[in-house]
Amino acid sequence: MTLLSAYPPPPPPLPTPPTAYLASTPTTPAPDATHHAQRGTTMNAPATRHALSVLVENNPGVLARVSVLFARRNFNIDHLVVGPTEDSKVSRMTIVVNVSAEQLHKVTNQLDKLVEVIHIEELPDADAIRTQLWAINDNGPRPVGAMAAAAF
């Protein structure tokens, strides 16, 4: 599974991310007496990019199930990669979404309830997919079509 790191590529010049992807400084209010003014969880906290690595059962329809869940919560998926793992019954989905940490927590909770979802973890680097596709670009066959579009 560490194929890419076996060919340490020179750090590719990343394209300048669109401004929407720039991590904005968190503007959480200080937890003082005013914290009662804001009740209920909000859906408009600042959004940042998060990458989830999700192990799912390798069944037909599981991609639809996961994407329906994101759609139902009105989340847009930035990047999505599905691939096999060493266990033929299990697939790995790498999903990049542009949401606030709180929304991410909620969608992860919902995702975890899906019967076919076995394990979820957040990848430390949200640009992992892009970086890896860049690596492929430099060291192997060029990404084509939709894959290339997703990378750039």
Added chain:
Amino acid sequence: MTATHLSSDSLDAPARQPAGASAPVTRTGAQALVGTLERLGVEHIFGLPGGAVLPLYDALYHSEQIRHILVRHEQGAGHAAQGYAAASGKVGVCLATSGPGATNLVTPLADANMDSVPIVAITGNVASTAMGSDAFQEADIRAISMPVTKHSFLVTRPDEIAATIASAFHLASTGRPGPVLVDVTKDALTAAADESLLQLPMPGFRPPSSAAPEAVRDAVELMLTARRPVLYVGGGCVRADAHAELRQLAEVTGIPVVTTLMARGVFPDSHPQHMGMPGMHGSVSGVATLQKSDLIVSLGARFDDRVTGRKDTFAPQATIVHADIDPAEIGKNFPTAVGLLGDVRDTITQLVLEWSRRTAAGAAPDHAAWIRRTQGWKRRYPLGYDVPSDGAMAPQYVIERLGALAGPDAIVASGVGQHQMWASQFISYEHPRRWLNSGGLGTMGYAVPAAMGAKVAMPGSTVWAVDGDGCFQMTNQELATCAVEGIPIKVAIINNAALGMVKQWQALFYSERFSASQLPSTQIPDFALLAQAYGCEGLRCDRPEDVDRTIEAAMAVDDRPVVVDFRVSKDAMVWPMVAAGTSNDDIQHARDVRPDFGDDE
């Protein structure tokens, strides 16, 4: 990742064939499916046949354990399975064919998903070789049902039928209950099936654990130090059969209790600590107790928008302790101080133990002033209604008398709208599983089929469907099922010749412009005649002095269904009310009457 396999020649394998059979008899997928249902203890199925499930119906023909109840519309089958499950606690089963049969089940599935009702829906599908070819009566029900079920299976291999059905029952009834759909292709039903696989592996399904002891300690610490705590009880306590434990917790702590629409009956209405129902049409004391509290102990409830009103003004001083079996519910709508993840019955038992330990060790909570205050609200703002000025019957009076005459052991299923709110307000519920309604999805037409399912599950109980004239016309075809199958339910139509709740909103918020909300239900249809056409007893009542006599006449009929057309005032409204999108603080006890909650401490 281990599947449970049983080899057919194993000595430990349970007998699959009738005693004395020497060679293993291979059954078809359909026979395996019916055999699995029998093994799981299923006694009733609500369904309607069609081309894709003919093999299954052929296998059912021989079953002595399973009674199939032929409905008139698949939606009725789904709601009947819901009523069956909600009244008995068992898993309800409904069956439909491919295409339109399956899509007609979508509403009950969504309803069961919102209200956490354990049902299994079995649908046929076209042969796997024809799938994707836009074959006759083909619909991708597995995908259609994805957002509205707990899980949905598509079975194309006969060897997986038995395991999938068993897993579906396990999923539906374990953890947070919910609907599970199993779609089986016709070729899988007809082919020979190997039944050695008993359960699917499902490595991603983790049954819930019990609440962490330190979380229980924290929760009890908050309950002890809080000045104004409230137990906010939801439908989860009904599903978990936690009524006895809940009563113990309430009595040992003395904390006021509010029960949501889904939880009516799980805590007796007659109990002095019961503050009523919170929410949009809750009692003033129920809403105020929640709104003015400084600690909300949520037990199997989910902070629905109909309960909280405008979120940013909900219970501004309250800390939240949230007990739920579903980790995604904890913190979903409000930040939670302590989360108690696990079966709510188990959690309440732990809370009682910890509370007893702490109070025995000398902890002395001080809730007396708060309890006095909540009792004051309950005394000052009781539920009530005005006698209509037009001289017609008050619908609240009809429902109140119905509740009184039917008694606390009767099961009441309601539709959705004004009559639902009145039935939740003016009938006193003393026991759990006596109040069935569509709370989350708000499905008009739920009452008649759900009452049918409840009556099948509890044949010894009186089952009333309290329905509106609008709701009744959505699913009244199931009266034919009740008449033919011998399911003597009783239906009270609260006939105000309108889609009452819509009309109420139009009266309050749309300048009395009653756009498409009035029905000619006093002329068309004639409900009494309609009932007779369906082989039911049809009664009518339009004077208050006849109400008791009519209800008693309906109660006297026990050999067929009864429908009573109560013609009530067209102008009655549901009060109290927290208008949508406003704060619970702005509750109106009656139109433009705002209660005085007194000063905060």
